[in-house]
Every structure is written in structure tokens, then in C-alpha cells.
Amino acid sequence: MLFWQYDPVREFKTAFRVSFRGVTMADASMLHGWMNEAHVIPYWRLDIPFLEYKLHLEKSLSDDHQKLLIGKINGRPVSYWEIYRVREDIIGGYYDFDDYDQGVHLLIGDRAHLGKGFIYPLLMRTLHLQFQKTETKKVVAEPDVRNEKMIHVFKKCGFIPKKEVVLPDKTALLMMCTREAFERRWMDWQGNRF
Template identity: 50%
Template sequence: MPSKEAQLPQSPSNQADGQVRPSVPAGGATVYEEWHAGIGRTIGFRKVTLEADFERLHAWHREPHVVPFWQLAIPADKYRAHLEAFLADSHQTLYIGMLDGEPMSYFESYWAERDVLAGAYEAEPGDQGIHLLIGPSAYLGKGYAAPLLQAMMRLQLREGGTRRLVAEPDARNAKMIHIFEQCGYAFQRHIELPDKTAALMIAARNRAEELLNR
């Protein structure tokens, strides 16, 4: 049986999405990269580091389109403490998303069983969740969100223990809910979390792989 990576779309030479290149196991280095023919850009992810990304992420979290849903427009010292705590939390991994090498988005990939989300639904071993935002407003409305999410899904599915992909966007965020639906997540129900009413959305592994391999 071919590996999961072999089942993914091939290189840009045959005009397919999803070229997978080897991971680089170093913090701050690119850990995933693919060419997306639909947007004509290379999507990449690298792990967040405090030194490289504190100022960038603090600025992004104060963008008007981000503030209502993330609630992290806080002073620099408090944001630094927040980021340090998140980087030290072993149940999640923080990524910078890039287009053609330019940082422009932020992702939090987490294991739902060890997250506050587990108290709001029937979490199962292998449920992997995601939070994401596009930082600079210049990248909004360009059709980048779905390709970025699909690339992150491919990265998450590299973990053999991942059985389902889960998300809990703010119930008010209709645009983000639509993006998740485009990428194969199915709405389950509304749930109450400490900071929001959320739309619980789930994509089973086989469903996600089927969509990503088209």
C-alpha cells in the first residue's frame, strides 16, 4: 500500500497541488512546504519561536479583523507571557504560515483530549484540533484561507495517531465556518467554551484524506 505522502498530489511539474517535501526537525525551520497550483503560490509552515515571532504575532493579534475572535489585543508584556506559556505547552504546536516564504498567517495545532475543548464534546484519542488566523489585512479576500487550511490538514495527518480533525470556530465567524466546510469539516453542534460560543466541526481522517487527494 502506498504511503500517505505518496497518495498526496504530486509536484507542480504536472500542475497538481500538494507537493510534499521532507520535514526539517528544527524549531523555526520550515517543516512543511507545498506548491498550490490553484493560487500559484508555495505554502510553507515553520514552528513559532519567541525571538523571531513575538513582535509579529503581537501585531497580528491587534489587527481589527482578528481582535473580535481572538481577544488578545493586550499589552506587549502580557502577550509575551501568553506566547511563552503557549510555546511551553506540550499539547500544542504553534506555526507561522507562509506564502512564497513570506510570513502571513498563524496556526495552533493541538491534541483535543488535552485541551479545554475536551470538556465540551466527546473527545476521542487522536482528535487533532486547529486554530488559525491570517495576519496582514493585505492577504484577506484573496482565496488563501482554504488552501492554507488544506496544507495544514496534510501536515496534521502526517501524525499516524490522528484519527479525526476537529475545529471550534466562533459561532459568529460565518466566513471561517464556511472555510472549514469547504475543507471537509462537518458542523456537529454549538458548544460553550470559556471564551466563546463555538461551532464544533469534525472531519474524519478518511474523509479528509479523500478530499485532499482529489
């Protein structure tokens, strides 16, 4: 069971409509296509045969330390999210975590959706959902150190780089967003000062 109450049809109003829903096996083909996009392959390394990817997705969906989400803009799927509990994740072995720390992995799928400004409202709304759990004091991310664009996005949304960590699949930059940093960025976002 996850830390937060998750409403899969919750929508937020911005310049465009942002919404999320849970991933199902019916998404396997779309997600496999996204995993084979040139901008995704270097960081996710899931450009594997479809049947192998389906097995990977089944395993991920059955892992109750995380929730898999599809982020949508105006009802159209554009992004994939993994929201997880740090205490049950490998990253928990790399810093002194609090029991209610959460983490986030994300990608924008189709290349046509890159550079449209979608990532900021999607990430801010995801963080808003994660901080609904009052015990959660921070959310972590661990983008690949080579992924300068995502590091920039995380910084803009309130994450602070902490240290490089060598994970089994990548060298990552451990980044943290505290509740206080998020609340400041949220107010900036709401006041159009982002």
C-alpha cells in the same frame, strides 16, 4: 511531544509556495500586531499590551500539548496556527474524543492577505500534516459562532458542524473533519475540483 513528525521547512507546491515553520519568541512583535488587527480582535481577544502578550506567547510556547506555527506564502509570513491534542485541551470536555484526535486554531494576520485565496491551501496543507499521524482519525475546530467566514472555510475543507458549545471565552461551533472527508477533499484539491 506531539503526535506527528514535524518538518519546519516542509514546503508544498500550489499556485504559490506554501510552507510552515515553528513560532519563536522573535515572532512576538509580528503576532502582537496581528492580534490587534480589526478582523482578529473579536475572535482572539488578545489585543493586550505587548509585554502582556509576550508573557502569553511564552506560556503558549511552553505548553507541550500544542505546536505553534507560522504559515507562509512564497516565504512571507501570513498566518498563525495552533495545532493541538484534543485529549489535553478544554474542547476534549465537550465531546467523546478519540485519544489521537487533533485540533486546529488559525488566523490570517495582516488584512492585506485576506481574500487572496491563501487560507484554503494553508488549511489543506495543515490538515495533511496532521493526518500524517496514522492514528489520527479526526481533526476538530471550534470557530466562534459569529465567524461565518471561517465556518465556511472549514466546511469547504471537509469539516462538518456538530454542535454549538459554550466555552469560557466564546460560544463556538464544534466542527469535525474525519480522515475520510479530508482524503476526499484532498483528492478534489489535487484534481483542481476544489
